[in-house]
Amino acid sequence: MTKAWRYTGLTLGYLLKTAILIVFVFPFLWMLSTSLQTYRETLSYPPTLVPAMPQWINFAEAMSAGPFLTYFKNSAIVTLSIIAIQLLVMIPAAYAFAKYKFPGKNILFSLVLLAFMIPGQVTFIPVYLMMADWGIAKTLLPQIIPFMSNAFGIFLLRQYFMQIPEEIVEAARLDNAGEFKIMRKIMVPMSMPALATIALFSFVSHWNDYFWPLIMTDAEAIRPLTLGIAMLRETEGISNWHIIMAGNVVLVIPILLVYLFCSKQIVKAFVYSGIK
Template sequence: MVMPFIWMILGSFKTDAEIRQYPTEFLPREPTVENYETLFGRLDFTTFFINSIVVAVFVTLGNIVFCSMIGYALAKLEFRGKKLLFALVLGTLMVPGVVTFVPLFVLTANLGLVNSYPGLILPFLISPLGVFLMRQFMLSLPDELIEAARIDGASEWRIFLRVIMPLCGPAVATLAILTFLASWNNFLWPLVVATTEDMYTLPVALALYSVGQNAARYGLMMAGAVVVVVPVLAVFVILQRYFVQGIALTGIK
């Protein structure tokens, strides 16, 4: 499982000729940072990196906020149509994303959000999986805490912010990792919505610029892949303890 990552890192320090040679060599014969210089110099990968960071961070924060709010309502509040609403949320999990892709793009275009940060962010600010995850976790929290807060005169907003959310660390960490990973690696939607280079995200830029006129530029591709993978690994390493706990407590198999 680890070998492809090691090969990717080592390949990012090789020239294309060395990568294509047969028989191939595992270690770089003459290590070079030319691929990284091309990424951050001539191809302005810094802009693409910033775009990916902005989109992934805002999408992750939006999911944490809105999925937590809906999860709390479905888990701890009583209102008419609650079971039907939750059934609809579960139903959307069975709908492939490609089914809603065209209607979503038409809606985004009609709102004038093409080639903009809102166009890249707003369609993914909430996810049915996130709602399900937060609801399942909040169901495990004792109702006595909420009842005690209500007796003390706390409003629902105060209960949600001061009682419920501090107890949802593992679920929030799990949701943050899954959402950040999905947003960071999202390729098809940014490819369609971003029409100019200054709005490209890393996966789009990597796919478009790692292919030359005659052949793929494998060294450049592997260097870009390293840049794409490192932030995701960093987030997972930081939150992995909460991620494992959140998976165990929310019943996701």
């Protein structure tokens, strides 16, 4: 291959990567840009990407359109509780499935996989009725309880635990470590990449969850951020895109922050499972 060919190849590669990057980054930039424009600017033709004068006031307006502090607090409590409870359930379950022999193990694991395949839409009415029955509809609990267990997480973590050599667990047992200590001191530190991945997926899906809270909540006090932002649209009968986008930026920031902290671990998790 000649030098010219190689450069052509490289250039083509970069062009394609740039194209893909634009496809992914553009909507994000568009959101950022719109969130800083005036109402008039959002309607102007041709559209402008760089706002003439950044309208930081949009954020203040979005946040004052409703009890956003409450929404934010609700979202944070719900999402963090879900992740914490999921980890508490998932780690021992995955450990048992990966490292124990017990009767009925395969059937139980199949049930977990089955749970993972049932679409949420099938269960939401019964779950709604159940939660209403329990009389907890006015609390944040209905947004947390249905998601306490994460079948996909159990599956992924079990696969990861299975890669950890049996001897390490046995060595710990000979070192007089109890099963919970083995999980805490050995399995969990060795599975950080997988745990970070699962936690991030869980965070993104529950932070952004719209459908379930929409069904389950009927009061301002328990609504999450996603509902609050969706409601921005309906104020005054016209679409205040600049305000909605300002709200969306606020919604997205925590996800970006979490991703910044987790990205290294996540890449590791996928690299590991690729090699093994």
